[in-house]
Amino acid sequence: MYSFTEENYLKAIYKLQEQSSESINTNAIAIVIQTKAASVTDMIKKLSEKKLLNYEKYKGVVLTELGKKVAIETVRKHRLWETFLHNKLNFTWDAVHDIAEQLEHIQSQELIDKLDDFLGFPSHDPHGDPIPGKNGEMKESNFVVLSDLREGELGIISGVVNHSSLFLKHLESNELILGKRILVQVIVAFDNSFQVKIEGKKILQLSNEVARNILVKKMK
Amino acid sequence: MYSFTEENYLKAIYKLQEQSSESINTNAIAIVIQTKAASVTDMIKKLSEKKLLNYEKYKGVVLTELGKKVAIETVRKHRLWETFLHNKLNFTWDAVHDIAEQLEHIQSQELIDKLDDFLGFPSHDPHGDPIPGKNGEMKESNFVVLSDLREGELGIISGVVNHSSLFLKHLESNELILGKRILVQVIVAFDNSFQVKIEGKKILQLSNEVARNILVKKMK
DNA sequence: TAAACTTTTTAGATTAGTCTAAAAATATTT
DNA sequence: AAATATTTTTAGACTAATCTAAAAAGTTTA
16 A cells, blocks of 8 residues: 555654654655655655645644554554564564564555454563554553652563664663562652662662663552 | 566476476566566566576576576475474465465575574475475475375375465365374265265265365384 | 476566755745 | 745656567477
8 A cells, every 4th residue: 555665654654743743844854764864855746645644844744543553553563563573472572673664564454453463462662662453543651660650669671762773782791671560769869869679579770861761660 | 686577487497497407498487486588588688687597588497507506495494484483373275375475585594594493493384385495405305196085095185296275275174184194085986076974973985076176104 | 308387587667755955935134 | 024944846767567669599390
């Protein structure tokens, strides 16, 4: 239906739109897609003709309902594939993204619905991002950042704010992986760093920067 | 590494080569790839420059060792994905091929090795075709066509000779599906049709044409 | 072996997506 | 508000893969 490239543009614009509320300008898209502004202008024209977005010269773009729908479907595919790769094939946190970038463009509605079923209709992907349902609806997630916990509080690692490979690899090498229980023992007043205990054994010292980028499900 | 299109050409040539032993001519490739001879000539030149096949004008092509390796890897990916779709996602026999045609081009060695592991290192795909191993080796299969069985003999449905969607749908609608036990009750001398019993209950009359296209694992 | 037919290749064009360089529009600074 | 800087668009070109139509090579037939 839509090409690999078209889907990528729609997904990029959708993500920019989620952050900003204003119409999205050419350069911002070029940076996300890793291409040149001239290429973006060309593609925008094409997507505009296909009624996937509204475009006014020099004024940026806004997705139409159709464009948004296609973008959300692509996000759904991406996150379901990430979940598959992590939960079923045991890929580490940092490895799933690049492969899911390819898998998200496989064309088959039946495939994605059966995959969803096979995975048990997960509500969040391995990075803690919500997975849109068949009709595009997303569950509000109740995750908080680790830095929001107080001394003595317990959380379950559920995702990340920063998705960079560097950060994810850092977490994994410190056993800070999805599903682990994490207890805040001490918050150091001087630098707001966190002393935490992972699943009853390992004690770690986390900078506030790290604590601000880990999502946890707060336990009572 | 190699493009979607390059992999498809190599796979097509590999399959033709398996059947014929002679060098493969342009038109034969055009028919398999569903394109025009002129397009095949263009692509052949490109693959030849990349040392994936040996090409002499007007004399057809032969895959190099490298070309064969890439083709076999693609076949491996295709058959592993078909197995995944059938065994894990419950796709019917006839539905797996088209989706696997897309999935086989996902680039990630790690993905395919982990998938292989997840599936339990299967030796055959749902059509009874052998799945090449990590180093390209294929297990000799001991399947026979149903029409080779004699009256009173028992087999387990293990694959098909004819892969057409029409045939596969016909089998599925008659409960002739992978893994079912099939007992030959009577072979009609007049037309060599087969009266068979599926898993203790259903009795079916199969034409010789059908019996020649079902692969079974013969039981003692 | 020459004529007729078939297959393959070449030449030139097309489409999707990209690029560079220059022009045009918009935004910012003074 | 003019000058300057930034952003965006246009123009023209490139690559990969394809196509049609015509030319060339190879094969079959009489």
